[in-house]
Amino acid sequence: MQQKLTEEKSIYLQISEMLETDILRGILLEEERVPSTNELAKLYTINPATAAKGINILVDNGILYKRRGIGMFVSAGAKEKIRERRKQEFYDRRLKELLAEAHSLGITRQELMDHIEKGEA
């Protein structure tokens, strides 16, 4: 929640991603209240409507839910759901980009495997 907003991406997307990251990291726990749109607006000095847009993405994806009159809460199972989706994104997008770059640089499969093993060590 305390990350800096950048100009490279829409602010509402950054808001929803930051909240997701916080859930993954255990900063926001399941069944715990998350900051309201007005609180987020003040924290980032952005318009509350923009903050609301970021929150709504998470509601639509079942990550957050609304308790009438109380506020927004983290859904049970949200952490696992985010992890699964990010994992899928990693394979679908980042890994493919990485493989394409390796291919264009003429890096062989074996070289790549060696470097992955080295990186893990």
Add this chain to the structure above:
Amino acid sequence: MSVLKCEKLVKTYGQHRVLQGLDLTLESGKIYGLIGRNGAGKTTLLSMMSNQNPLTGGTVTLDGEPVWENPKALHRICFARELNISAESGLSKYTVKRYLQTAATFLPHWDREMADRLIRDFDLDPKKKLGKLSKGMLSMLTITVALASKAEFTFLDEPVAGLDVVAREQFYKLLLDEYTDTGRTFVISTHIIEEAADVMEEVIILNRGKILLMENIQALTSRACHVTGLAEEVDRAVGGLDCHGTEVLGRSKAVTVLLREGEAVSKNCDVTVQPLSLQKLFVALCQEEA
């Protein structure tokens, strides 16, 4: 290479101590940005470096010679102040033309052709009275005086205040034109940090009458970063580093880190490390002092 040096500079206005033993060395051939909050002492510093404000303590020297009431040194320095013209002020009746003629008599290297050209570029009417000029137009006039002064050391106090974004871009271009042609030294104070950051070489951060930091801008921003995450993870990641502006929010923590030579944020910590713009770094450093 020429050097303008301030040593142990002190300035008090009555009980109020504005500058508190400030040391600063400016080398010729650079564009310096002077940033600091309202009341930090920017204008006081610039006026003291240019003989327009008596020193309470300390010295200002240009190539080893005191600047105070020393025409030889002062011929090489120009401080273009922000103009505030009230209706009662005698200056309000001056026309743009007359104001420039007056400036010329004080500035031995005055470039009249350049002044005329800038007035045309800025679309300022030479016959107009200063009292009738808008804030932005007064800024244009100040910029004209500063650039046409051709002084080796030129100080501009908030030259872009009141200028619209197009005029600000125009100013940065004129400044760079003049700088690349002549290699004159400029010190520019500003609150519009992000815009000016691209044209400055060194940044001087003034806070509560002291130099908080003076460094090459690229070097400074490349060693600054913002680290966020679960408080324990952040502590693990930044242990032993030079941390500023720490903020805690529930289980989350954010710190601004200034990495020293050879340092890095610890790997294998689940934290987000982001670059920081000069403006955001400035806010983090000044908030901490408040």
